[in-house]
Amino acid sequence: MRPWMKFTIGLAAALAAGWLFHGPAGGGARFLDALQAHAELRVRYTELPGIRVEMERAPMRRTAILSGPADDFQRNGMGSYPGLNERIATIPGIAGVRWAEGHRGIGGARLPLLAETLILCALAFLVGLGIGRLVFGRRKRTSFLD
Amino acid sequence: MMTLLRADIVPLAVALAIGLATGWWMFRHLRYRPRPNSSEGSDPQ
Numbered sequence: 085m086r087p088w089m090k091f092t093i094g095l096a097a098a099l100a101a102g103w104l105f106h107g108p109a110g111g112g113a114r115f116l117d118a119l120q121a122h123a124e125l126r127v128r129y130t131e132l133p134g135i136r137v138e139m140e141r142a143p144m145r146r147t148a149i150l151s152g153p154a155d156d157f158q159r160n161g162m163g164s165y166p167g168l169n170e171r172i173a174t175i176p177g178i179a180g181v182r183w184a185e186g187h188r189g190i191g192g193a194r195l196p197l198l199a200e201t202l203i204l205c206a207l208a209f210l211v212g213l214g215i216g217r218l219v220f221g222r223r224k225r226t227s228f229l230d
Numbered sequence: 231m232m233t234l235l236r237a238d239i240v241p242l243a244v245a246l247a248i249g250l251a252t253g254w255w256m257f258r259h260l261r262y263r264p265r266p267n268s269s270e271g272s273d274p275q
Contacts, residue, residue: 087256090252090255090256091252091256093252094248094249094251094252094255095252097248098244098245098248098249099245101241101244101245101248102238102241102245104241105238105240105241105244106241111237111238111240111241114237115234115237118237146234176232176233177233177234177237200234201234201238201241204234204235204238204241204242204245205238205241205242205245206245208242208243208245208246208249209245209246209248209249209252210249211246211249212245212246212247212248212249212250212251212252212253213249213250213252213253213256214249214253215249215250215253216249216250216251216252216253216254216256216257217253217256217257219250219253219254220253220254220257220258220260220261221253221257221260221261222260222261223260223261223262223263224261224262
């Protein structure tokens with residue numbers, strides 16, 4: 085079998101593992117659930133009534149969607165006092181914030197979570213392949229003179 | 231990004247293992263290639 089076919093089969097298997105974990109095994113949804121719970125806690129801490137936060141689910145992204153009545157100060161803060169946008173955007177794992185009503189948020193368009201997972205899986209595959217090349221590509225020593 | 235890496239640790243470990251296995255599959259023949267003859271061209275005393 086040609087080397088590029090072996091490479092393609094290996095890469096496809098690594099990407100399939102990433103997709104299986106993300107979709108059918110529910111890894112992506114669990115990750116977004118954890119982020120959403122963290123974000124809801126921060127929104128509750130601000131004690132602003134009627135503000136809701138959800139993670140983008142179709143497609144799954146690490147973007148928080150805020151909705152509800154909030155003025156510009158409550159959304160963006162002032163000086164060193166952070167608004168809702170900054171409070172949510174600084175949660176580890178959240179890549180951006182936007183408002184359902186169209187107000188300005190933080191962070192631009194991000195890749196879907198599945199794409200991020202697949203890119204990381206492809207990089208992990210390449211790292212493994214490189215280690216495999218170093219370990220298995222060396223000539224076996226057949227005597228102490230080698 | 232670190233949070234995402236931690237959340238995806240299982241598929242990343244699997245992908246790394248698959249990469250390692252593919253490396254073995256692609257490069258194992260190099261392990262038994264003949265040793266270059268270093269004395270070729272030299273004039274032994």
